[in-house]
Amino acid sequence: MLVVMLLAAATLRLCPLARAQPLCRIHTVRTGKMFHVGQPTQGVHLYFSSATARLIKHPCKKNIALYLGKQLFLTRNNFESSLLPFSIPTSMQVGIPEVTSAHFASSVLLLVVNRKVYIYDYEADSWNASIGIKHPVSQISGDNCCYSEHPFCLDISNSVFAYLLGDLTSQTNIYFSNTQGYRFQKYAHERQAELVGTLGGIFYFHSLSQIGLLLIDQGKAKFGYSDHPLNHSLGLPFDYNGTLDILLTPGQKGILIFWYENSLLVSRNAGQLVDPVPVREGHHILYSSISEANVTIHSVAANENELAVLTRENNLYYGSLGILSSFLIKFADQNIWSQEAVLMFTELGILEILTPLPDSFFPAFDFQKCPVNIQAILMDPQLQVDFCKVELLHGEFANKMFIIDMNSELELSALMIPRPGTSPVPLAMVSNPYSLGLQAVIYEDSFTYDGNTKHRLNISLRQQHHWGRADPNFTSSIKRPTISTITLDIANKEISCVDLKPLTALISVGCDLEKKIIIQNEISACSKGILNPVALQDNYSYLIEKEAYDPNFRRQRATKDLVVYYPYEKLGCPLLVYYDTPWKPVVELWRGGKFQEVMEAEYVLLEVNGLFTYTYSLTARTALCTSQPQNWTTVIENAGDKGPFIWDRENYVSCHDPKNDAPLKWPNVPYQILGGPTANKVTFEQRNGIYVFFISIVDPYYSYCPLQTTFSVYVYGAFPLPLIPSEITMFLLMVAILLSVWLAYIIPKALRTEQGHRFQLLVQLCRRY
Ligand SMILES: *[C@@H]1O[C@H](CO)[C@@H](O)[C@H](O)[C@H]1NC(C)=O
Ligand SMILES: *[C@@H]1O[C@H](CO)[C@@H](O)[C@H](O)[C@H]1NC(C)=O
Ligand SMILES: *[C@@H]1O[C@H](CO)[C@@H](O)[C@H](O)[C@H]1NC(C)=O
Ligand SMILES: *[C@@H]1O[C@H](CO)[C@@H](O)[C@H](O)[C@H]1NC(C)=O
Ligand SMILES: *[C@@H]1O[C@H](CO)[C@@H](O)[C@H](O)[C@H]1NC(C)=O
Ligand SMILES: *[C@@H]1O[C@H](CO)[C@@H](O)[C@H](O)[C@H]1NC(C)=O
Ligand SMILES: *[C@@H]1O[C@H](CO)[C@@H](O)[C@H](O)[C@H]1NC(C)=O
Ligand SMILES: *[C@@H]1O[C@H](CO)[C@@H](O)[C@H](O)[C@H]1NC(C)=O
Secondary structure, X not given: OHHHHHHHHHHHXXXXXXXXXXXXXXXXXXXOHHHHHOOOOOOXXXXXXXXXXXXXXXXXOOOXXXXXXXXXXXXXXXXXXXXXXXXXXXXXXXXXXXXXXXXXEXXXXXXXXXXXXXXXEOOOOEEEEOEOOOOOOOEEEEOOOOOOOOHHHHHHHHOEEEEOOOOEOOOOOEEEEOOOXXXXXXXXXXXXXXXXXXXXXXXXXXXXXXXXXXXEEOOXXXXXXXXXXXXXXXXXXXXXXXXXXXXXXXXXXXXXXXXXXXXXXXXXOOOOOOEEOOEEEOOEEEEOOHHHHOOOEEEEEEOOOEEEEEEOOXXXXXXXXXXXXXXXXXXXXXXXXXXXXXXXXXXXOEEEEEEEEOOOOOOOEEEEEEEEEHHHXXXXXXXXXXXXXXXXXXXXXOOOEEEEOOOOOEEEEEXXXXXXXXXXXXXXXXXXXXXXXXXXXXXXXXXXXXXXXXXXXXXXXXXHHHXXXXXXXXXXXXXXXXXXXXXXXXXXXXXXXXXXXXXXXXXXXXXXXXXEXXXXXXXXXXXXXXXXXXXXXXXXXXXXXOOOEOOOOOOOOOOXXXXXXXXXXXXXXXXXXXXXXXXXXXXEEEEOOEEEEXXXXXXXXXXXXXXXXXXXXXXXXXXXXXXXXXXXHHHHHHOOOOOOOOOOOOOOOOOOOOOOOOOOOOOOOEOOOEOOOOOOOEEEOOOXXXXXXXXXXXXXXXXXXXXXXXXXXXXXXXXXXXXXXXXXXXXXXXXXXXXXXXXXXXXXXXXXXXXXXXXXXXXXXXXHO
């Protein structure tokens, strides 16, 4: 009786499993074997150092992946054909062909083989050893940007770190490359020598515009960051058992996955907070972390918003990487684990268990695949999964790249269709709130169309700084361009929303390359008939006297006169300026061929040929400077040999800045900054002629762009300078004085005569000129 009851209980427990449909159906890829037959396997076969196999997918190129196990396999068609084990040419002389780390950087595969970095360009089928690494390394880390071909995005893909895992952080040598790993340079982390613990990894968190260094000390790990404001303290510590593998999920959202045999941790903010992933069953939490489940993790796969875990116990866990939280659910068991098996997402909601199979007759391996259709599995009522409350989430902005410059904002829009009778909450998050306090605000309105309620979401993205209530602790160095992502998702989205991918765009908080400045030229010397445009275009040249210019921009006379050819194609007709009127140009901001505004920010001018026959109406004192202002002489001197035109928003320091501690020693020097708070103007000396000015916007808060241009002015109305040497002038002056003394004596007499009238006329004429 007891036996029967036990048996019944056992059957009951087994029943759900027995009834559950299989997770996946196995098939084997076996193609192109004959093709490889005659081909000798050149080079040395590589193998992976760890006992458990790994799979690395190219984040941007769907079909490219590297399998790392007892053999390595590099596929360019998602393992849809049999493959020869991946080998390295003997000419590379690697020694022990053991691979400890691999990474795709754009179009190359980087491998750490026997503690050195090698590059395989799979498009050109060529190998190179990287240059610049002087010490053994074991790991390589980097990220790929799939949003666009913009230089910002390319920079992300080209940046790579190489380091030795587990080395003492204070003494270790870390290398950085911005050339896809071809050339490395030593990387010095700020105050590295003071850091306690061993190195658990170093990553460029583009989503935060910070470099994060993982420090491990006594079973705990924490991140140290490179830049303000996060560099002031270390991140929150988390448990570090074993040697955690760290995955950066694609899309620069700052989602990290840390895992080892019995730990699985996730961070949604580039390591600032790292939490275990709970396992749920229905609505309740079964285990607060997977380590409680007494399983041994074998393989982990993740894409932008999904996570899957395969354990040695043949368990498969699936979860979503939500905007607010992540959790896993356990799928029914199936005999799918083997030492060589790896997990990978082939597309949204399609997971594959991949195992290479050797073939006793051919050198090429086959691939056993078991594709899991997540959506279909989640239909199983046993899993008690809630239905997805959202039918559609769509926005044209997804997967694109946008630029926000200073004083700009970005409006994105999306459409959300909720399941009737539900009210899901859309949520927009920026990955890098430190970048000038970037904030996203959603404006939502709903309308009914075809009996369905649709929600229009307007997402307004701006820099908190410009809303006038920025917390300085929450804004990074304002001068530094940064990157962030914005993600639109549904708060506490059900796990069944498999097809509902969060919408993410990359935001470059930096220079908007479409911006430029133009100098208003309403009254030109040609329109007033002072210069002839035909003559100007015909290889026009003019002379600058040696007294008026300094080729070294130090305001010292030159040794010979200068002939200048006027570049009409570039500058057009010069602006007309009357010498006697203090002047400053009207600077216009244009964007993509459209006028935006008249610029009021601070800028500086420099005559490109070294003319110094002009000065400024204000001095350091009258400009109300509280510290000694910069000027061209000091800026050029400080820049070394970078050429004269180097004054820009990066090196500009305002003399009104309370933090500027240069004492005001020379209050009477001319104040060379125009625009901004002062009414400073340029005053010309008595000299007619063409001036070609370089203009540079130095206000660091106007735009991230180096806004610079050149333009020309024609100064007119000045008397020609005396051509006679000064001794003769002296002599003539003496004569004139004597003459006037004599006149003073003679005129009263002469006025009474006829001649007197002619004299009067002469005096009047003299006055007029
Ligand atoms: C790769 O190595 C070859 C010689 O082996 C060299 O000619 C070539 O310039 C290298 N490529 C790069 C990008 O450094
Ligand atoms: C943090 O970084 C900023 C520059 O980004 C630097 O000026 C500051 O000294 C650093 N602070 C610490 C505590 O390292
Ligand atoms: C790591 O090990 C410590 C004890 O050494 C244990 O308390 C902790 O739960 C473990 N954490 C994980 C995530 O396995
Ligand atoms: C895990 O194993 C420990 C002892 O090894 C045991 O106390 C615990 O009940 C097990 N947990 C589960 C969920 O099986
Ligand atoms: C969203 O933007 C559209 C187009 O600019 C506008 O018509 C609509 O009123 C906006 N909705 C909200 C809620 O701001
Ligand atoms: C910024 O942070 C520092 C120390 O972390 C704190 O003393 C200061 O009050 C903070 N400033 C603001 C404006 O919150
Ligand atoms: C302009 O004149 C200079 C000197 O006479 C000559 O070398 C140059 O070729 C001329 N350029 C053009 C475009 O005529
Ligand atoms: C530039 O500034 C320095 C002091 O910083 C001053 O000594 C010098 O005279 C200034 N030069 C000119 C041309 O104003």
